Amino acid sequence: MILCLCEGVSDRAIDDAIRAGARSVRQVTRATGAGTGCGSCACDVRSRLKATRQAEPVRCTAGRGNVAG
Numbered sequence: 001m002i003l004c005l006c007e008g009v010s011d012r013a014i015d016d017a018i019r020a021g022a023r024s025v026r027q028v029t030r031a032t033g034a035g036t037g038c039g040s041c042a043c044d045v046r047s048r049l050k051a052t053r054q055a056e057p058v059r060c061t062a063g064r065g066n067v068a069g
């Protein structure tokens, strides 16, 4: 599905950019070109970023001590 009509950027291309490390709308824009026209797709990009972050496993670095004793 085309998410950014102005630049013809698909939802898949945006998801690929997020998986490759884009963590903000600006970074997705740089990677894909989405959002460089009218800007109306920015909310959709933001939603995909948020959904991806919520789907990522929580990385916990606290309590790295020897639990087993």
Ligand code: FES
Pocket (backbone or CB within 6 Å): 003, 004, 005, 006, 007, 034, 035, 036, 037, 038, 039, 040, 041, 042
């Ligand atoms: S729809 Fe993406 S910039 Fe217009």
